Amino acid sequence: MNTKPLEGKIAWVAGATRGAGRGIATSLGEAGATVYCSGRSMRGKPSDLKRTETIEETAELVTSVGGQGIAAYADHTVERDVELLLTRIREEQDGRLDILVNNIWGGESLIAWGTPFWQHALRDGLLVQERAVKAHLITARYAAPLMIERGSGLIVEVTDGIDYRYRGNLYYSLAKISAIHMAEAMAEELKPSGVSALAVSPGFLRSEEMLDHFGVTEANWREAVHSGKPQAEHFGQSETPRFVGRGIAALASDPDLLNLSGRVLPSWELSDRYGISDIDDRRPHWGNYAKQQGFL
Numbered sequence: 001m002n003t004k005p006l007e008g009k010i011a012w013v014a015g016a017t018r019g020a021g022r023g024i025a026t027s028l029g030e031a032g033a034t035v036y037c038s039g040r041s042m043r044g045k046p047s048d049l050k051r052t053e054t055i056e057e058t059a060e061l062v063t064s065v066g067g068q069g070i071a072a073y074a075d076h077t078v079e080r081d082v083e084l085l086l087t088r089i090r091e092e093q094d095g096r097l098d099i100l101v102n103n104i105w106g107g108e109s110l111i112a113w114g115t116p117f118w119q120h121a122l123r124d125g126l127l128v129q130e131r132a133v134k135a136h137l138i139t140a141r142y143a144a145p146l147m148i149e150r151g152s153g154l155i156v157e158v159t160d161g162i163d164y165r166y167r168g169n170l171y172y173s174l175a176k177i178s179a180i181h182m183a184e185a186m187a188e189e190l191k192p193s194g195v196s197a198l199a200v201s202p203g204f205l206r207s208e209e210m211l212d213h214f215g216v217t218e219a220n221w222r223e224a225v226h227s228g229k230p231q232a233e234h235f236g237q238s239e240t241p242r243f244v245g246r247g248i249a250a251l252a253s254d255p256d257l258l259n260l261s262g263r264v265l266p267s268w269e270l271s272d273r274y275g276i277s278d279i280d281d282r283r284p285h286w287g288n289y290a291k292q293q294g295f296l
Contacts, residue, residue, distance in 0.1 A: 004032030004066065005253035010093045012036040012085075014076055014139045015103035018053040019207035020158055023241020024101050024248055025058050029067025031249040033099070036089060037062065038074040040106075049106060053208060076104045076135035086142040097146040099252050102139055103158040106131040107175065108209060117170040125171035132175035136182060144186075148193045154252050155190075155197040157183040158244075162201055162264045162296075180264055187262030196261035198251070202244040203267050203286025204237055237289045243267050243278040250274035 006028060013025040016037035025035045037058040040047035046054075055071040062069025072088065074081040089097055110124040117125065140155055147153025159179035160167065167173040179199055186197035211217060214224035214235065225236045247270025251257065254274075268285040270276055277283050290296040 006067075006099075006249060007032030009033045009098040009252070010036075010089065010096045011099035011101065011252075012038065012089060012097060012143065013058075013101045013103060014038050014074070014135075015105060015158075016058045017041045017047075017055050018051060018058075019103075019105075019209065020202055020205060020241045020244055021101070021103040022053065022058045022061065023243070024103065024158070024245035025069070026061045026065055027242050027245025027249045028099065028101075028252070029062030029069055030065040030246070031253065032067060033249075034068040034070065034093070035059070035062045036070045036072050036085070038072045038076070038085060039104075040073070040075050042071070042073055047106070049108060051209070076139050077130050079138050082138050082142050086146070090146060095146060095149065097143060097153065099154045099156070100140065100143040100147075101156045101158060101248065102136045102179070104131060104135040104139070107172070111169050111172050113169055115169070120169075120171065128171045128175050129178075133178045133182075136179060140182070140186060144190065144195065147195045148190070151194040153195040154257060155183070155186060155195065156248055156251075157186075157197070157199040159199050159201050159264070162266050183264070184262050191261070194258065196257050198260060198262065199264040200244060200248055200251070200270070201264065201266045202241070203239050203284060203290075204231075204234055205244075206235075206238040206240050210238070234289075234293070237284050237286055239267060239282075239284045239286070240278055240280070243271070243276065243284065246276045246278075247271060247274065250276055 011028045011033045015021040016025040017039035025037050037055045039055045043054050059069030059071040074085045107128040157179040160176045183197045183199035216224045244267040268287045
């Protein structure tokens with residue numbers, strides 16, 4: 001079994017600072033890839049989210065598991081930032097880019113859950129679209145030509161959910177559904193080039209922010225199940241960001257990748273397809289659980 005199937009591959013994880021982005025970047029590194037980890041939060045220069053995680057930490061994690069992590073600042077809503085980073089990748093990697101993971105989000109504090117769209121702060125709702133839709137479009141627009149030139153590559157749109165149903169807030173729904181349609185539409189337009197585009201969704205993500213919300217760490221996360229907080233009863237089915245990351249690493253190694261282009265593949269389906277386990281050796285299946293609970 002090849003434990004480094006992505007050795008020699010060049011990946012770019014846009015929005016790699018924390019959460020799914022960090023887990024995906026680390027898992028691509030675990031599979032041997034060189035990973036450009038981009039985002040806005042750097043040491044000594046946090047983004048407006050005021051979180052402590054940085055792109056330098058993510059790059060160090062990538063290297064620690066056997067890949068090569070490269071921290072690269074970019075505000076993905078700023079076209080010039082993305083263009084400069086793409087130029088850097090082209091120059092440093094001899095024009096090669098094999099994988100782009102579009103994971104930019106930054107909407108954590110902008111969604112007012114339970115507030116109808118006509119009462120929601122319009123500025124916040126539009127900023128969500130700028131960060132989670134416009135930023136993805138800019139990044140894909142600049143990355144795709146490098147892949148087309150080589151006749152191969154993979155663009156992954158990270159989303160939340162696997163279909164077009166309402167997700168509890170209009171602005172949130174619009175952002176997450178847009179990622180699905182972007183992957184579907186890009187797949188159609190990229191079809192002649194040999195480049196694939198897919199959307200991928202985690203299940204109940206046990207991110208740094210979610211651990212903070214429940215007042216637990218990765219070491220004692222199960223204690224949150226009995227906390228009595230909203231959604232706590234479902235937390236036992238949660239997964240680390242590395243779970244979806246390992247799924248994407250396996251997907252990028254699949255020789256049948258082109259035949260999957262345009263689809264939405266959740267972490268649990270990637271686990272079933274490729275035999276992926278989380279870092280704690282669990283194989284959480286949010287799809288089955290959600291069906292049992294009536295969510296899907």
